[in-house]
Amino acid sequence: MSTLNINGTSHAVDVPGDTPLLWVIREHLQMTGTKFGCGAGLCGACTVHLNGEAMRSCQTSVADAAGKKITTIEGIDPHGQHPLQKAWVAEQVPQCGYCQSGQIMQAASLLAKNNAPTKQEVVDHMDGNLCRCMSYVRIQRAVMRAAAEMRGEPGV
Amino acid sequence: MTKHSKIDMPALSRRHFMAVTGAAGLMVGYAAMPDANQALAGAMSHPKFEPTQWYSIGTDGRVTVVVGKAEMGQHISSTMAQLVAEELGAAWKDMAITLASNDPKYNDPVLGAQITGGSWSTGMNYDAMCRAGAAGRMALIAAAAEMMGVPESQLTAIASHVVDTKSGKKLPFGKIVAGGKANKVFTADELKAIKLKTADQYTIIGHSVPQLDIPPKTNGTAKYGIDAFAPGMVYGMPVTPPVRYGATVKSVDDSEAKKVPGFIRAVVVEDKTGTTTGWVVSVAKTYEAAKKAGAALKIDYDLGPNAKVDDAAILAESRRLHEDGTEGFLFVKEGDAEGALKTAPKVLEAEYTTSINIHAPMEPMNALAMEKDGEWHIYTGNQFFTRTTAIAAAIAGVDPKKIVLHQHFLGGGFGRRLESDMVVPAIAAAKAVGKPVKCIYTREDDMHMDFTRPLTYQHVKLGVDDKGHAVAMTHDVIGAWPTARWGIPAFLTPSVDKKGSHDSFTVNGADYWYTVPNHTVKNFENKLAQAATPSGQLRSVAPGWTFWATESMWDEMAHATGQDPVALRLSMLDGLGDNAGKNGTQTQGGAKRLANVLRIATGRAGYGVNPLPKNEGIGVACVSSQERSSPTWTACVAHVAVNPETGDVTVKKLTLAMDLGTVVNPDGVRAQIEGSALWGMSIALLEKGTLKDGGIEQSNFDTYTPMRMSNVPELDISLIGNGEPAVGCGEPAVTVVAPAIANAIFNAVGARVRSLPITADAVKASMSKV
Numbered sequence: 001m002s003t004l005n006i007n008g009t010s011h012a013v014d015v016p017g018d019t020p021l022l023w024v025i026r027e028h029l030q031m032t033g034t035k036f037g038c039g040a041g042l043c044g045a046c047t048v049h050l051n052g053e054a055m056r057s058c059q060t061s062v063a064d065a066a067g068k069k070i071t072t073i074e075g076i077d078p079h080g081q082h083p084l085q086k087a088w089v090a091e092q093v094p095q096c097g098y099c100q101s102g103q104i105m106q107a108a109s110l111l112a113k114n115n116a117p118t119k120q121e122v123v124d125h126m127d128g129n130l131c132r133c134m135s136y137v138r139i140q141r142a143v144m145r146a147a148a149e150m151r152g153e154p155g156v
Numbered sequence: 157m158t159k160h161s162k163i164d165m166p167a168l169s170r171r172h173f174m175a176v177t178g179a180a181g182l183m184v185g186y187a188a189m190p191d192a193n194q195a196l197a198g199a200m201s202h203p204k205f206e207p208t209q210w211y212s213i214g215t216d217g218r219v220t221v222v223v224g225k226a227e228m229g230q231h232i233s234s235t236m237a238q239l240v241a242e243e244l245g246a247a248w249k250d251m252a253i254t255l256a257s258n259d260p261k262y263n264d265p266v267l268g269a270q271i272t273g274g275s276w277s278t279g280m281n282y283d284a285m286c287r288a289g290a291a292g293r294m295a296l297i298a299a300a301a302e303m304m305g306v307p308e309s310q311l312t313a314i315a316s317h318v319v320d321t322k323s324g325k326k327l328p329f330g331k332i333v334a335g336g337k338a339n340k341v342f343t344a345d346e347l348k349a350i351k352l353k354t355a356d357q358y359t360i361i362g363h364s365v366p367q368l369d370i371p372p373k374t375n376g377t378a379k380y381g382i383d384a385f386a387p388g389m390v391y392g393m394p395v396t397p398p399v400r401y402g403a404t405v406k407s408v409d410d411s412e413a414k415k416v417p418g419f420i421r422a423v424v425v426e427d428k429t430g431t432t433t434g435w436v437v438s439v440a441k442t443y444e445a446a447k448k449a450g451a452a453l454k455i456d457y458d459l460g461p462n463a464k465v466d467d468a469a470i471l472a473e474s475r476r477l478h479e480d481g482t483e484g485f486l487f488v489k490e491g492d493a494e495g496a497l498k499t500a501p502k503v504l505e506a507e508y509t510t511s512i513n514i515h516a517p518m519e520p521m522n523a524l525a526m527e528k529d530g531e532w533h534i535y536t537g538n539q540f541f542t543r544t545t546a547i548a549a550a551i552a553g554v555d556p557k558k559i560v561l562h563q564h565f566l567g568g569g570f571g572r573r574l575e576s577d578m579v580v581p582a583i584a585a586a587k588a589v590g591k592p593v594k595c596i597y598t599r600e601d602d603m604h605m606d607f608t609r610p611l612t613y614q615h616v617k618l619g620v621d622d623k624g625h626a627v628a629m630t631h632d633v634i635g636a637w638p639t640a641r642w643g644i645p646a647f648l649t650p651s652v653d654k655k656g657s658h659d660s661f662t663v664n665g666a667d668y669w670y671t672v673p674n675h676t677v678k679n680f681e682n683k684l685a686q687a688a689t690p691s692g693q694l695r696s697v698a699p700g701w702t703f704w705a706t707e708s709m710w711d712e713m714a715h716a717t718g719q720d721p722v723a724l725r726l727s728m729l730d731g732l733g734d735n736a737g738k739n740g741t742q743t744q745g746g747a748k749r750l751a752n753v754l755r756i757a758t759g760r761a762g763y764g765v766n767p768l769p770k771n772e773g774i775g776v777a778c779v780s781s782q783e784r785s786s787p788t789w790t791a792c793v794a795h796v797a798v799n800p801e802t803g804d805v806t807v808k809k810l811t812l813a814m815d816l817g818t819v820v821n822p823d824g825v826r827a828q829i830e831g832s833a834l835w836g837m838s839i840a841l842l843e844k845g846t847l848k849d850g851g852i853e854q855s856n857f858d859t860y861t862p863m864r865m866s867n868v869p870e871l872d873i874s875l876i877g878n879g880e881p882a883v884g885c886g887e888p889a890v891t892v893v894a895p896a897i898a899n900a901i902f903n904a905v906g907a908r909v910r911s912l913p914i915t916a917d918a919v920k921a922s923m924s925k926v
């Protein structure tokens with residue numbers, strides 16, 4: 001039995017310690033915002049935060065996640081109004097949308113540390129997150145827009 | 157019917173697929189209960205007004221459009237809602253969407269089936285959705301006239317209210333519905349007689365209203381097939397054989413799998429539809445247990461007849477077919493190309509190939525199957541409900557009427573979800589264990605068992621006269637035939653000489669809009685490829701390879717005859733004869749519109765204005781994808797830099813111009829062009845599938861490598877919409893980018909690459925020949 005702290009709530013889960021966190025979040029706990037894309041750390045669709053760091057949940061075992069603060073797309077903002085989420089709507093980013101939870105979680109870990117990233121910093125930080133619909137242009141714009149909001153710049 | 161498909165689809169074979177409205181819908185599916193999504197939308201619990209099957213209006217004024225098209229990120233659901241809202245007079249904030257079940261009443265009004273593809277949706281549903289919206293408005297106005305005691309002629313509908321133009325008094329739509337008087341039902345003839353708005357009266361069409369499916373896609377609440385659950389469900393993971401097609405399972409040893417806690421059993425899939433061959437499903441209480449147990453299964457296969465087939469064998473067979481020449485089906489026959497080539501002073505000849513390409517949508521294939529009270533409920537995201545219903549029925553062993561498909565958002569379609577294979581292991585496993593089963597492919601299986609874009613081979617011969625005019629072209633197009641594999645005769649096209657039927661979805665685009673007096677196009681089925689690599693429709697389909705060949709060849713001709721590639725194209729886009737297009741159809745304006753987008757793209761790119769640095773080049777291409785009857789006029793200018801030491805290509809900028817006739821949602825169109833242009837570039841440079849020993853070699857995103865953010869070039873996109881009939885925008889840009897890049901590479905370093913993807917090695921090799 002492991003105890004997982006997800007979005008501020010404790011969940012006791014009875015699974016082997018080597019179970020990928022991804023499947024526990026998605027299937028056992030039915031928090032389906034976190035997505036399965038490759039199961040091999042190659043696409044970023046499964047990205048969540050562990051103590052504020054972006055991690056691939058398909059490559060993280062339950063044993064490693066236990067005791068840490070886990071945040072998923074459902075918990076990034078209580079009202080779904082994180083600056084990135086608002087920017088994602090403003091820039092009309094998602095196409096099929098399947099990669100976007102992972103994109104937002106990945107971007108959030110950048111902006112938490114650096115709210116004035118350069119374009120190159122955004123690209124470097126986001127390059128592990130595939131978008132098969134190729135919404136990259138808008139992802140970039142939305143990250144910049146959210147960063148501006150977080151800096152409190154007017155006009156956003 | 158091909159031997160792969162034994163599904164009986166009598167309704168489909170009886171009518172031509174493109175039959176016009178009026179005939180009864182296909183009776184291959186029947187939803188006895190409202191779709192779960194509809195129930196979720198909350199519309200069911202209130203009294204409401206349903207002017208047609210396409211939408212309802214609640215007493216709260218909410219207008220819920222039932223989308224019969226697969227929503228895969230092209231935002232077609234919002235497009236449908238825009239068309240309804242425009243004529244209904246609804247405010248955009250009151251619009252909502254729900255996804256249709258497989259009830260035939262949601263069949264496409266033109267196609268008579270539920271299928272999403274071909275960039276057809278907007279064009280084919282435009283009229284029907286507008287009429288549906290107008291019918292609702294008329295019914296609401298009639299009811300309001302009674303309620304307000306004024307003549308109908310004095311009333312109009314604006315922003316979800318019926319407004320009295322004399323007194324200024326307003327009644328909200330919701331109140332009118334609550335009054336219970338809005339109940340006029342329109343006959344087909346009455347619908348047809350409605351006079352629709354003209355483009356200058358539009359207030360919602362043509363505007364970038366926010367897409368309705370986007371907010372749930374930013375907070376984790378959007379539901380995809382993989383997110384479905386059913387009480388008491390267990391998990392299945394397909395275990396697939398090493399060959400793509402043709403294997404059979406001889407025996408399964410599950411002694412090791414049984415040691416995995418939670419393992420239930422291994423189910424050998426009996427698939428009389430031939431959709432899958434040699435599949436086993438590992439079923440367990442959890443997905444991770446199903447996966448562990450699946451890996452522990454020892455399966456003995458007969459690998460079947462395709463176990464030695466590889467790319468080289470397929471290519472060799474295509475060359476043989478070309479040289480033999482007798483098995484081709486005539487697709488275009490203008491004048492006497494063969495004769496004219498014999499006398500032409502200059503003849504250019506080239507082979508163009510494209511590799512296997514894998515769809516790899518971000519959401520791997522999956523489905524949840526559950527039997528309840530004799531009905532099978534399937535939860536998945538799918539582009540072709542009509543066929544999936546038939547296949548599901550065959551696997552479940554029930555009448556198609558007992559199949560209820562619950563549509564979900566698609567985590568990427570790109571043509572992959574036109575196939576129905578995902579329901580097969582789910583139903584087979586659910587039947588075997590007597591419980592609902594959610595079956596999820598691993599990424600590896602999703603790639604290995606993809607219905608890929610086929611490996612294609614084209615042979616082009618071009619005759620040029622002394623004045624530098626193209627006088628004759630012969631063009632052989634050879635590969636597997638995806639659409640023929642579906643076994644739906646209505647999908648096939650009679651050859652020009654009526655000698656037989658062929659899969660024109662593999663040759664569309666070769667019937668281009670340039671005026672060339674003698675032109676022959678022949679389409680060949682490569683049966684070796686057809687058997688070994690059941691191919692599918694991959695975003696943009698044939699124009700993704702036919703324009704690769706022809707747009708490269710025009711460039712080769714321009715260089716060989718000392719002409720400017722843009723001027724050459726413009727001279728052949730004269731809009732004469734058949735190339736004039738037909739008024740009132742999507743082809744209105746014809747070749748002149750293609751010339752126009754070419755001029756716009758080259759103008760915006762500054763074509764020929766400034767000299768370029770060494771090893772940089774600009775290349776152009778222009779296309780009329782998808783089909784000749786539904787052309788989206790598109791031009792691209794690619795600006796590349798080539799590293800002469802390594803052959804590496806960097807795309808610096810893509811400039812695109814697209815004429816869509818009518819632009820329903822400019823921002824949505826832009827998003828589609830951005831995505832599809834980058835798809836085209838990804839296919840041009842980064843994505844290569846290969847076949848060895850009958851199996852697809854790529855397994856995951858380390859070996860199959862679609863574009864990432866760091867590869868994205870600068871994009872400049874121009875939209876043209878002058879009020880002609882609307883056309884699709886999700887695919888055409890895919891087809892124009894690869895030849896533009898290849899032509900740019902030639903201009904940069906003199907390397908002519910004729911196979912896709914363009915690899916650094918191929919560029920380097922071709923450079924050394926210069």
Ligand code: FES
Pocket residue numbers: 035036037038039040041042043044045046047056057058059
């Ligand atoms: S699913 Fe975890 S990185 Fe792809």
Ligand code: FES
Pocket residue numbers: 094095096097098099100130131132133134135229518567568
């Ligand atoms: S929006 Fe479809 S994969 Fe990114």
